[in-house]
Amino acid sequence: MLLVFQCFRALCCKGPPPPRPEYDVVCIGLTGAGKTSLLSRLCSEGSDGIVPTTGFSIKAVPFPNAILNVKELGGADNIKKYWSRYYQGSQGVVFVLDSASSDEDLEAARNELHSALQHPQLCTLPFLILANHQDKPAARTPNQIKKYFELEPLARGKRWILEGSTMDNMEAVKESFGQFICLLEDKDTEPARI
Incomplete structure (x- = not known):
């Protein structure tokens, strides 16, 4: 009888699940990099008629373990x-x-990333760097990007992740964001990953 009561209590008396933590994140990159398309797909929005963001937009992007409030x-x-x-x-x-x-x-993107990594309001924050459009023939690999952008010397001591991405593999994009959320959750994470 005790076992039945415990099962009933476990099923019926749990209460609401604990709220997911929310993090405020800024999303930057040059026009045409794919910021809007990636964020729209992560929010399960249609990708028809997507135009580059002029100004800024804010999206709440849900993940199983967190919600990212993204200012694009x-x-x-x-x-x-x-x-x-x-x-x-x-x-x-x-x-x-x-x-x-x-x-x-690519050189302009490199300069913008360097500026962001050194900006006083961003320099201590975790970075997720997405080398998007990996499905295109001219795409450079994440390792080529890492070398060209000189990420090892520039971002030493910082918390960052560099991953390739494509609209055709949103599961990999979600995994990249999962790693990023781990960096956001753990303020004392080991620096620099690829």
Whole structure:
């Protein structure tokens, strides 16, 4: 009888599940990197008619163990100069780059990432760097990106993850965000991972 009571209590008297932690994250990258598309897919929104973000947008992106409140900032030249106005209160940074972009655009992305890694409001935060468009023939691998962006010397002592991504493999993108959430949860995590 005691076993039946314990089973009944376990099934019926649990109460609501504990709330998932929420983290405020800023998402930056040049226009065309795929920020809006990735975030829309993570939110299970349709990907038809997606246009680059002008200004900024905010999305609550649900994951099993956390909710990320993502401020996505447009990547056009006339908007990038205002990025730092939106950094305050951020607990982490998602940087998306087009790994198949021209050398000129890749250099611009490199400069923006270097600026973000050194910005006073971001330099101590965890970074998720997504080398997007890995499915394109001209895509550079994450290791090529790491070397070209000089991430080892620049980001030494910081908490960061560099992963390849593509819209065709959202499970891998979700795994990358899962690793990022671990960095957000654990403020004392070992620095630098790829």
